[in-house]
Structures are given as C-alpha cells and as structure tokens.
Amino acid sequence: MTLDETRPGQAFTVLSIADEMARLQAIRFGIAEGARAICQTVLPGGPVVVRKGKQEMALGRSLAHRIQVQPVEG
C-alpha cells in the first residue's frame, strides 16, 4: 500500500520512495527505506504526519502517494 492510505496508529516499514530529493531528505530525517515508523495523523485531503521514535515529520499528500509501505503489527 502507499503511505497516504495508512490510518493513524498504523505501524509500517518504508519500502520505497519514488522521488530522489525526498529520498535523500528522508534519509537525513531518519525515515529511509527499510525504516519502521508509525502514522501519527492524516489531515483530511492534506499531509500525512509520521513518527519514528520521538521524531515527527509531515509529508505532502502527493509525496505520500509515491511512498510504498508494508504494514506491520503494532
């Protein structure tokens, strides 16, 4: 599934990020491919907020749609 389809509270592993700049930036933030994170909030029609540890970041809806994730149990 893609990141924009996750629901708040859903844990997932990042499989791929189909945007080079976003991929590099995500590595810096610590949410690289292979990282495990949790969907924190989804703003209606807007960005997805994800959390990894104490780190929170927001991704625009169109970017979230280009990120493949694998849901994992809690």
Next chain:
Amino acid sequence: MAQECCEPQVEAVHEGDRRVVLAGNPNVGKSAVFHGLTGVYVEVSNYPGTTVDISSGRLGDMVVYDTPGVYGISQFNEEERVAREVILQADVVVNVVDAAHLDRDLFLTLQLLDMGFPAVVALNMMDEAKANGLAIDVAALSEALGVEVIPMVATRGQGIEKLREAIGRARPGRITPALQKLLPQVTPAADALLIAEDDEDACRRHGMAVPGTREEVYRLRRERADEITAKVVRETTEGASLSVRLGRLSLHPLWGSLMLIAVMVAVYYILAVGVAQWVVGITEEEWMGGYYIPWITALGSRMLNPDSFLGKGLFGEFGLLTMTVSYILGLLLPMVLGFYLILSFMEDSGYLPRVAVLVDRWMNKVGLNGRAIIPTILGFGCVTMATMSTRLMGSQRERTIASFLLSLAIPCSAQLAVIAAMLAPLGAGYFVLFGLILFLVYGAAGALLNRVLPGESTPLLIDLPPLRWPNLANMLRKTFLKSKMFLFEAGPIFAAGSLLISAMDAWGILDRLQQGLAPITEGWLGLPRAAANAFIMGFVRRDFGAAGLYDLSLTAHQTMVALMTITLFVPCIASVMILLKERGRKEGALIWVADLVLAIFTGGLLHRILLVF
C-alpha cells in the same frame, strides 16, 4: 533586504585567530549556545547575496560563528549553501545536538566528522529528553563518535563552561568505516567527502566527474546513526511530555484547525487593533501629529520660505522632515516591530511548521506547498523581503507563482496599517468583504498560474519540532535586528520617494498625470481625480499610495474601491526592483504589467458590483 547596506560585519578576524563554527539542525537551541559562549557583544549580518544572517562573536582569541540550522551539508537550499560555506572555513566545529532527537541529529554530526573537522558535540536539551522519557549514555556516545560530548541545557546556562573548555581540546572523530572505499584520494578531507556526496563545486575544483555515490554515502551514514542511537539511547518511560502532546493536538484535523483560527484571530487583534489602532494612534496622531509636525513646521517656516521649492520639499505636505519622518517613526516602526515579534514567536515556538502542514492542502491548489506560508506571512511584513525569501522554495515554478501572488494580493505591513485605519470607521463588515475579495483574487490567480505553468511543484516534506515556550531574549533580539534592517532599507527609499513627489508637485507633473489618468480614476473606478495622485505615489512606495487616500474624504464605497485597486496595483519600487532581479527582466516585467491590469480591472468591477447594492 538590500544587500549593499549589509556587508558582512563579522568580528574582525586577525591572522591566526581560530574559527569556531556552530552547526546543528534547526530548533536545537544553537543561538542559546552561541550567546552562552560569546556573551553580549555579537555582530549579526546578512551573508552576502542572501537573506540568511550570520552571527559572530569572540571567545578569547577565537571567533565564533553561528550558522543557519540545517539537516545536512549540501546545497539543497539557500540556508544549506550558507551553512556549508561557513563550516568549510572552520578550524573547530561545535555541533549542537537535540538530545531528544538524537537519531535525526546524528546524521549531521557524522557528516561533520566524516569531513574530518576537529569537533565537540554539545548535547543540548537534556531536560527535554528527560521529560520525554529518554536516558542517554553520554560516555558511550562520546566513545562511538570519537569526540567529546558535553550534556547541556543551554537556555539555563548549564554545561556552557564545560563546553568552553572542551573547545580547546577538540579533535577529529571517527570516520564512518564503510565510507573509506568511496572516498577519493584528495585533500582536504572535507573535499574528499563532498566529492563522494556528488557536490558539484568540489568536483569541479578537483577536476573530477560527479561520481553518483551520494545516496550510498547517505545510507551508510544513516545506518551508523541508527546503530549508535540504538546503543546509547534508552527509553525509560513511554511518556510523551505535555509539549509533545500539545504539538500533536495542533495537527488534529478538528482541534488543530480551531487552534489555527484562534491564533489567527489573536494575531489580528494584536496587529490590526492593538498596534494599528491603539499604538499608532498614540505614536502617529498624538506624538507626531500633535507635537512633532507642528513643531518642525513652525521651526522650518522661520528658516525657509514655506512656498519655496526647498521649503515644500522639507516641510510641506509631503516633506522630508514632516510626512516622511512621521510615517516612518509613527506608523511603520510600531507595525514592523509588532509584526516581527509575532513571527519570531511562531518560529521559535515551533508552531510555524505546523501552520505549514495545516495549510499545505490549500497551498497545493495554487501550485505551492505548505512551506510557502513563510513568504506569505513575511509578505504581510514586507513584500520586498518576502520575494527574496522565495529562494527557500523547491523549484523555479513555485518561485514564479509565489512572487506573482506576493506582488499582487499580499498587502505589506505599512499598507495594512493604512487599510486597517481607513476601514476601521466603516465597520467589521467591510473588513470581511475586503479580506474575502483579496483571498478570491489570490486563489484565482494562483490556481490559473498552477494550471498554465509547465512542470510540477515540489511536495511538502518537513520535520516537526516539539512545541516549546520561546526564549524571550532570543525573540526580542530577532525582532530588533530585523526591524532595524527593515528601517535602514526602507528609510532611504521612503525619503527619495518623498522628494520625488515634492519635485513632481512643484513642476506640475502631478497635475498632468492626474489629468491623463482621469478616464481611469473617474470613469472606470468612480473615484475623485486626486485619487490618481495616490496611485502614482503607490509607485514610489506601496503604503504611500494608500496613505495618500487619507485626505480625500471618500465615501465607504469609494474607500473600498480605492484600497482594493491600490493593494492589487503595483508593489513599491523596491519590490519591483527585487522582482526584476529575482525573476529576470522579462518575467519580472510581465508580472508587473499583470498586476496593473488586474488591479484596475478588479477595482472597476468592484465599483460596479457595489453600485448594485
């Protein structure tokens, strides 16, 4: 802001002075560490050719530089380019790290160590880490990095003394082991790393082709940062502190929106009611109008013939010593101070990135992402400065859209003050109507541009710092600095404009322009002929235009039409100059003409619609 006025006034560097550079992610308390190290004598200046400011101060025989907060050293945006330039000159790097977000921050730490700089890590915000249930093994972290790690709470001065001592013992740390095979054989070590990270400048300097290994280097570094974090950070409780929970609430679909509305209403009351009416009422009407202007006019008439060219230019209606001084000190200064204070508060409290998230969806409609909220807010302060700040945007496409919308539909603080003062007697309904029309024009113009411009805009991707109560001293420092720079830039242009208008008045050019524009002002917009005067003054400075309408005793209907036309009309001469410089002559001129046509068209349309009601 204009660059000429702000040559980098960094502390005089003597031969042999060691350069200590502070580097760290945004919002990690770098300026608190900087001020703790250097004390009160600090120079702040714009980095040449940018909107980014750099502070410098002294620590014994060392010069300390503060850099903009970045997540890594590359050239992704203007702030990174400046940080990179300053860091590359460093003898010692003090890396300020947020203890509560170690995994994120270690990416930059490891990058600095991989570049071979002698370094010390200032592990700041230990109190926040503790409040969030994190325990950090400082000795193990120091061992893993190969440099000294000083735990601190910089806002309370804890650890500053230890950090000061440790700077003298700074040494290069451990380089990411797996990286060795990717590094080319060049010196200095920093260049070798930059080349491995596809840095075009470094590759050109050493006559090498871009190797295309950046992503691999990034991945290796991220792996090591995660390993170190796993080893040294222990979660003692699952607890999230109040500020973290409040931060999450601020992005809740319902509560977050309500919070944003509450913040906007509060900002409106502080600026439009508190400052524009109450403070300006005292400074401009009582102090300037009641004491200063009568005094200076009387003084002037004793020295010069008030009807002479010089007399008019200095003491007349638009005089340099009368109107210019009164507007700058009575009207502009309080507005600018109030505006920057609020922006500093939003920035330092961590609320600004949350606003970006909340508005992202709507900004997408005009081809921008949520980060465009920063130039937009800045635009309400000064469109000239905001246009320059569009450099932080991800693509040329976004810069074009943002520059156009700023010049068209965002009134600057000087203009807002006049708009607020002129609409206030008409009642709240007119405020709402005015805001609504401006919003519609903004949305329609942006949506149209988003449709016709080729390419795609960059998506939102930002880090959300925890909400925290900002440091008052930092906020005030930023406010005074920015206001000072603004007034130094605005003052001369304002004065030149005032002289120009006086000269045009004396030579009868004003009358002739008024005649020439009569079909538009009287026929199409339904305004008195003298309103053209205000429009022409709008060329000189945006707020001049609106201010010129004060004296015309317009009806409510005419006030709306005139204010709307002038708001959309042309930005001030300074913003046009910046527009031409930033967007190129062709695009800049096109934007300017589009502003003119849209302003007159919308004004006339509004006149006709209001006639019906």
